[in-house]
Amino acid sequence: MAALLEVRNLRTTFLTSGGTVRAVDGVSWEVREGETVALVGESGCGKSVSALSVMRLVSEPAGRIEAGEILYKGRDLLKLSEPQMRQVRGREIAMVFQEPMTSLNPVLTIGRQLTEGLEIHMKLKGDAARARAIELLGMVGIPDPARRLAQYPHHFSGGMRQRMMIAMALACNPSLILADEPTTALDVTIQAQILELMRDLSRRLGVAMLIITHNLGVVARYADRVNVMYAGRIVESASAAELYANPRHPYTLGLLRSVPRLDEPKRARLDPIVGQPPDLTRLPPGCAFSPRCAYRVDRCAEAPSLAEVRTAHTAACWESVRLVKELAA
Amino acid sequence: MSEALLEVKHLSKHFHIPGGIGRSGGIVRAIDNVSFSIRRGETVGLVGESGCGKTTTGRCVLLLERPTSGSIWFEGVDIAALSPRELRSMRRKVQVIFQDPYSSLNPRMTIGQIIAEPLKVHGIIRDKAKREARVRELLEQVGLLPQHAARYPHQLSGGQRQRVGIARALAMEPALIICDEPVSALDVSIQAQIVNLLEDLQKRLGLTYLFIAHDLSVVRHISDRVVVMYLGKIVEVADRRALYEDPLHPYTQALLSAVPIPDPALEASRNRTVLRGEVPSPLNPPSGCVFHPRCPKAIERCAAEIPPLREIKPGHWAACHLA
Numbered sequence: 001m002a003a004l005l006e007v008r009n010l011r012t013t014f015l016t017s018g019g020t021v022r023a024v025d026g027v028s029w030e031v032r033e034g035e036t037v038a039l040v041g042e043s044g045c046g047k048s049v050s051a052l053s054v055m056r057l058v059s060e061p062a063g064r065i066e067a068g069e070i071l072y073k074g075r076d077l078l079k080l081s082e083p084q085m086r087q088v089r090g091r092e093i094a095m096v097f098q099e100p101m102t103s104l105n106p107v108l109t110i111g112r113q114l115t116e117g118l119e120i121h122m123k124l125k126g127d128a129a130r131a132r133a134i135e136l137l138g139m140v141g142i143p144d145p146a147r148r149l150a151q152y153p154h155h156f157s158g159g160m161r162q163r164m165m166i167a168m169a170l171a172c173n174p175s176l177i178l179a180d181e182p183t184t185a186l187d188v189t190i191q192a193q194i195l196e197l198m199r200d201l202s203r204r205l206g207v208a209m210l211i212i213t214h215n216l217g218v219v220a221r222y223a224d225r226v227n228v229m230y231a232g233r234i235v236e237s238a239s240a241a242e243l244y245a246n247p248r249h250p251y252t253l254g255l256l257r258s259v260p261r262l263d264e265p266k267r268a269r270l271d272p273i274v275g276q277p278p279d280l281t282r283l284p285p286g287c288a289f290s291p292r293c294a295y296r297v298d299r300c301a302e303a304p305s306l307a308e309v310r311t312a313h314t315a316a317c318w319e320s321v322r323l324v325k326e327l328a329a
Numbered sequence: 330m331s332e333a334l335l336e337v338k339h340l341s342k343h344f345h346i347p348g349g350i351g352r353s354g355g356i357v358r359a360i361d362n363v364s365f366s367i368r369r370g371e372t373v374g375l376v377g378e379s380g381c382g383k384t385t386t387g388r389c390v391l392l393l394e395r396p397t398s399g400s401i402w403f404e405g406v407d408i409a410a411l412s413p414r415e416l417r418s419m420r421r422k423v424q425v426i427f428q429d430p431y432s433s434l435n436p437r438m439t440i441g442q443i444i445a446e447p448l449k450v451h452g453i454i455r456d457k458a459k460r461e462a463r464v465r466e467l468l469e470q471v472g473l474l475p476q477h478a479a480r481y482p483h484q485l486s487g488g489q490r491q492r493v494g495i496a497r498a499l500a501m502e503p504a505l506i507i508c509d510e511p512v513s514a515l516d517v518s519i520q521a522q523i524v525n526l527l528e529d530l531q532k533r534l535g536l537t538y539l540f541i542a543h544d545l546s547v548v549r550h551i552s553d554r555v556v557v558m559y560l561g562k563i564v565e566v567a568d569r570r571a572l573y574e575d576p577l578h579p580y581t582q583a584l585l586s587a588v589p590i591p592d593p594a595l596e597a598s599r600n601r602t603v604l605r606g607e608v609p610s611p612l613n614p615p616s617g618c619v620f621h622p623r624c625p626k627a628i629e630r631c632a633a634e635i636p637p638l639r640e641i642k643p644g645h646w647a648a649c650h651l652a
Contacts, residue, residue, distance in 0.1 A: 042516040157607050187378035188543065189604045192587040196603055214517055217589030221596040240593045256591060258521040260550035262573065263590050269528070270550065272521030276486045 003030040003071075004176055004208050005054065005093075010068035012046075012053045015061075018281035023049040025232035026068075031176060036202060036209040038219045038240070040255075041229035042277060047212045050229075051178045055095060056085050072176075091121040094169035098181035100161030104153040110137075111149030114168060121172040136167040141197060159190035166198060170205070177202070180212045195222055216255060220244060228252050231278040231288035234306060238313035248315035250295045250323060287317070295319040333402075334537050335390065335505060336366040340399035342385050346612065355612045359385040361561040362399070364638075367505070372531065372538040374552030374569075376545060376584070380608055381558040383541045387507045390539065391425055392416065403505070421451055424498035428510035430490035434482040441478030444468070444496050451501070467496040472526060488519035495526065499534070509541045524551055545588050549573050557581050560611060560619040563638055567645040577647040579624050618650070626651055 012024040024046040031037045039047040052058050053065050056077060070077040077088060089095075097103040105113060114133040118124040124132055130149070137145035140163040153161055162182065169177050182198065183191040199222055202209050211223060219226055219240060226243045228236040228251065236249040247253045254273040260266070275292035284291055290300040299318045306314040309321075317323070340363045348354035360382040367373045375383045388394040390401055392408060400407045408419055427433040434443055444464045447453075454460045465475045471492040482490055491511065498506055508527065512520040524547060530536060542548050548555060555572045557565040557580065565578040576582045586602045606623045609615055615622050621631035630650050638648040 042518060159607050187608070188545070188587045189378065189583060190607060192589075192601065192603045195589075215589070216517070216591035217596075220591045220593045221589045244591065244593055255517055258518055259591065260521075260524075260546045261590060261592075262546050262549060262585065262588055263592065263595060266550060266569075270521035270524055272525060273518035274522075276488060277516055277519065 002033060004033045004073065005210075006030045006069075006071040007050070007054065008069040008071065010050065010053055010070065011066045012049050012058055012063060013066050014063045016281065021280040022232050023063075023280065024053060027229075027232070027234050029227050029234065029237065031208050031210055033175070034202075034206045034208050035224045036199075036211060036222055038223035038226045039210065039212045039229060040214065040216065040219055040226055042214055044231075044277060044280060045229040046232040047229050048180050051095070051180055051210065051212055054178060055089055055093065056080075087121075090117050090174070091172045092174055093176045093178065094172070094174040096162075096165050096169050096177060096179040096182045098184050100158060100165050100185070101153065103165065104161060106153055108152075109149065110151050110153065110156070110164060113164075114149070114171060117168065117171045132171070133167075136171055137164070139170070139201070140164070140167045141193075142167070158186055159194065162186060162190075162194050163197070166194075166201070170201065170207070173205070174207060176208045176210070178210045178212070181214070182211070183218070184213070184215070191218075198222075216259060228255075231280060231283060233288070233316065235289065235317070236315045237306065238310075242310070242313050246310065246313070246324075248309045248313065248320040248323060249289075249317045250293045250319070251289045252315075253323065253327075254292075295323055332369050333366040334369040334371075334404065335539070336402040337386070337390065338364050338400045338402070340364065340386070340389060340401065341397045342382075342389055342394055343397045357611045358561045358614065359611065360389070360558075363558075363561075363563055364399075365556050365563065365566060367537055367539060369504070369537055370531075370535055371553045372540055372551055374548035374555040375539060375541045375558065376543060376548050376555060377558035378543060378584075378608060380560070380611060382561040383558050384509055386558070387425070387509050387539060387541050390505075391423060391507055392420075417451075421453075421501045422504045423507065424501050424503040424505075425507045425509065426491070426494050426498050426511045429514050430487055430494055431482075431514075433494055434490055436482055438481075439478065440468075440473075440480050440482070440485070440493050443482075443493060444478075444500055447497065447500050453501075463500070464496075467499055470499060470530070471496045472522075486519075487515050488522060491515060491523055492526065495523075495530070499530070502534075503536070505537045505539065507539045507541070510543070511540075512547060513542065513544060520547070527551065545584060557584070560608060560614055562619060563646075563648065564620065565647045566638070567647075571642070571645050575645075577641055577645065577652040578620075578649050579626050579651075580620050581647075583623075583625070618648070 008028050010024055010027045014021045014023055041047050054070055111133055115129040118129045118132055133149055134145045137148055142148055142163055183194050223240045225239050227234050230251050236252045257271045258273055273292055278288050286301040286303045290296045304316045304318050306316045309315045342360045344357045344359055346354050346357055377383050389396050396409055401409050441464050444467055445460050448460050454463055464478055468477055473492055512523050540551055552569050554568050556563055559580050565581045583602050583604045590596055604623050617633050618631045618636050621627040636648045636650045638646050640646050641652050
C-alpha cells in the first residue's frame with residue numbers, strides 16, 4: 001500500500017522559561033492508506049505535538065516547526081500557504097481531540113457545528129447540509145438525529161460528545177483521521193463502544209487513522225502498526241503483533257511489564273520503570289532513556305539511531321541484541 | 330485479621346438539586362443503601378464508572394459528606410454520631426490520598442511544611458526540631474530524599490508529588506487510608522512505582538486501605554476483596570479471585586470484558602460484550618434493577634423488582650435476579 005502521510009525528520013520546538021525544548025526531535029513515520037497507526041508514549045513524549053504539527057496547529061510564536069517534511073499524498077504540507085492548508089484541515093485530514101467538552105463550541109448547536117464544515121468544504125447548503133448532518137449523526141450511533149441537531153453540546157453525555165466529534169471528523173470524507181487520546185476521558189464501557197465504532201467506520205469508509213494513546217491495551221486491539229515515543233523521539237517501531245511479541249527497546253519492554261494484566265496470574269510485585277519521567281529542558285546527552293535503563297552501557301552517552309532489528313521492525317538501542325538474549329535466558 | 334475495622338451499614342447519601350430556569354429540581358441518590366466492611370490489614374477495592382458513587386462513599390467514610398442515613402462504624406464506634414470534638418481525634422486515624430497530586434498540595438508551601446502541617450495542627454509533635462526529624466523520616470519512608478523537604482510542589486514530578494501526598498497521610502499514623510484514584514493521574518511507568526510503595530507500606534505499617542479506582546487491572550493487583558458499584562448501588566462483592574475468575578453480575582462481566590489486554594494475538598481472539606447505551610441519569614434512575622436497560626441478560630422481572638444483594642456463594646454477594 002502507498003504511503004498516505006509521510007513524516008520525515010520532523011522537529012518541533014517550544015520556547016519555554018527553561019530554554020528551547022525539542023518536543024519532537026527528528027521523527028519519521030508514515031501512515032498508509034486505510035491502516036491504523038498508533039503513536040504511544042507517556043505525557044510529554046511528543047505524540048500530541050506530532051499530530052498538531054501535521055495539522056500545522058502548533059501554537060506560534062512559542063512553538064515552531066523547525067525542520068522536516070510532512071508529505072501528504074506526495075505534497076509537503078509545510079510548504080503550503082495558510083489558505084491552502086485550510087483546504088486540507090477537515091477536508092483531507094481531520095482530527096478527534098481528547099476532551100470533547102472543550103473542543104466543541106458550547107454556544108453553537110450540534111447541527112451548526114456539523115454543517116459549518118459541510119458548507120465550507122463540500123459547498124452544501126440548507127436542506128442538503130442538514131440531511132448530511134442527520135446522516136452523519138445516525139452513522140455514529142446517535143439516536144433520533146433530527147431532533148439532536150437543535151441541541152447544544154451540554155445536552156450530550158461524554159460518550160455522545162465523542163460520537164459527535166467523530167461525526168464532525170467524518171463529515172467531509174477525509175482520507176486520514178488523527179485521534180488524540182480519543183477515549184482517555186471516557187469510562188471503560190463507553191471507551192469500548194467508541195473504539196469499536198471508530199474501527200468499524202474506518203474499515204467501512206476506508207479512512208486511515210493515527211491513534212495517539214498511552215494505553216497499551218487500546219493499541220493492541222486497534223492498531224496495525226505502532227511507534228513508541230520517548231522524550232521527543234521514536235524509540236521503537238513495528239507492527240503491533242511484532243512489537244508485543246518481540247519488544248527490542250528497554251523502554252517498550254518496561255512499559256509492557258509495568259502494567260498489571262487481567263489475563264495473567266496476579267504478580268507479587270509490579271515491575272516499574274525506575275526513576276522519573278524525562279525533563280525535556282535537561283535531557284542527558286545520548287539516549288534520553290539511559291538514566292532509567294537497566295541495560296545501560298557506556299556507549300549510551302552517544303545517541304543510538306533507529307536501526308532495523310528484524311524485518312520491518314526498528315529500535316533505537318545499542319543493546320537490543322543483549323536484551324533479546326537475556327529475555328530468552 | 331478478621332476483625333472489622335470499618336463497617337458501613339445501609340449508607341445513603343442524597344443530594345438535593347434545586348430547580349432552575351428550564352430545569353426541574355430533584356434528588357440524586359449518589360449512594361443508596363450501601364453496606365460493606367473492611368477487616369484490619371485488608372485492602373478493599375471499590376470500582377465502578379464515573380457517577381457510580383465510589384468517591385461519595387469514600388467522602389462519607391471521611392465524614393467530608395454527612396450521610397443522609399445509615400451508619401459508619403470505625404473501631405466499633407458510629408462515627409456519624411460523634412461530636413465535633415470526638416470526631417477530631419477520629420480523623421487522625423482515617424486519612425486520604427487524592428487522585429490529583431497537582432491540586433491537592435498547596436503550591437505556596439514547601440514539601441516539609443506540607444507534611445509537618447498535620448503534625449502541628451493536631452499537636453502531635455510540638456517541638457520544631459523533632460517535627461523536622463519526623464518529616465525526614467516520612468520522606469525516606471515514601472522513597473524521597475531529605476533535601477526534598479525544602480522544595481515546592483512545582484519542582485517535583487507527578488509521581489514524586491503523589492509520594493508527598495502519601496507521606497502527609499502517613500504522618501498521622503492512621504489505621505485506615507482512603508486511596509481515591511491514587512494512580513490514575515500518573516504516567517504508566519510511574520503507576521507501578523506508587524502501587525508497589527502502597528503495598529510495601531501496608532506490610533511494614535499494618536495499614537488498611539479502601540482503594541477507589543476505575544482501573545480494573547490495578548484493583549485486581551492490589552485488592553484482597555472488591556466491591557463493584559453501579560449508579561449508587563453495590564452490585565457485587567467478592568474476594569479478588571472469585572470476582573475476577575467467576576464474576577456473577579452481568580455488569581461486572583461487561584466491565585471485565587471491556588478492559589483491553591496488551592496482547593494483539595489475544596485481543597483478536599477475544600469475544601467482547603460491548604454494553605449498549607450509557608449510564609442513566611441518577612436523577613431519574615430506572616425502575617427495578619438500575620442496570621436492566623443495558624443488561625444483555627435482562628428479563629421482565631428486572632424492570633419491576635429491585636434485586637437485593639444476596640450471598641450466592643460463601644463470601645460472594647451479587648444483586649441480580651439471575652445469579
